[in-house]
Amino acid sequence: MSEYEEQMNxxxxxxxxxxxxxxxxxxxxxxxxxxxxxxxxxxxxxxxxHNGYRKIGNMPHLSDSVVSGxxxxxxxxxxxxxGFSKKDYNHARIARFLNDGTVKxxxxxxxxxxxxxxxxxxxxxxNDKLEEVQKRKYSK
Numbered sequence: 001m002s003e004y005e006e007q008m009n010x011x012x013x014x015x016x017x018x019x020x021x022x023x024x025x026x027x028x029x030x031x032x033x034x035x036x037x038x039x040x041x042x043x044x045x046x047x048x049x050h051n052g053y054r055k056i057g058n059m060p061h062l063s064d065s066v067v068s069g070x071x072x073x074x075x076x077x078x079x080x081x082x083g084f085s086k087k088d089y090n091h092a093r094i095a096r097f098l099n100d101g102t103v104k105x106x107x108x109x110x111x112x113x114x115x116x117x118x119x120x121x122x123x124x125x126x127n128d129k130l131e132e133v134q135k136r137k138y139s140k
Contacts, residue, residue, distance in 0.1 A: 014138050025133050026078020027070075033126035034068035034080040040118040041082065041111060042066040048110045049098055062098075065091040 021029070045063035065085040070076060084092040101107025 014134075016137075021078070021133070023076055023078045025137075027076075027080060029126055029129045029133060030078060030080040031068070032129035033122040034082050036125040037082045037115070037118050037122045038066050038068045040121070041114050044110055044114040045095070048108065059089050062091050062094060065089070 042063045045066065046061070049062055062084065066082070067085045068080055068082040071079075071081040074081075084095040086092045095111060097105065097107070099107050099109055099111040
């Protein structure tokens with residue numbers, strides 16, 4: 001086998017590693033970015049909407065209900081959603097009121113602003129994990 005052919009085969013193997021991702025690998029890659037976004041949204045929610053004087057009972061704080069993972073009812077194709085839990089206390093509804101506002105309350109767009117400001121860190125986490133997955137596949 002010539003040196004040129006070996007280089008082309010190595011290049012082809014590298015391209016295959018980056019293009020042919022399984023659903024599990026896509027979830028792993030996107031999950032890494034979702035983790036960063038989830039942490040940023042929880043931190044921003046805690047800083048903007050945490051009342052220190054609120055009596056803590058059985059209901060967890062809104063910032064403790066930020067979740068990421070497979071969206072119910074969506075096909076499993078590797079995407080990962082980030083938002084507020086609807087289980088138990090439907091914090092997703094409360095977060096929407098705080099973010100978008102109501103007739104009597106002006107929203108502060110905390111979720112939207114955090115999503116935009118965290119895009120660079122989220123994309124970097126996704127890229128880092130993609131490189132890791134590609135190296136793992138390429139080395140096989």
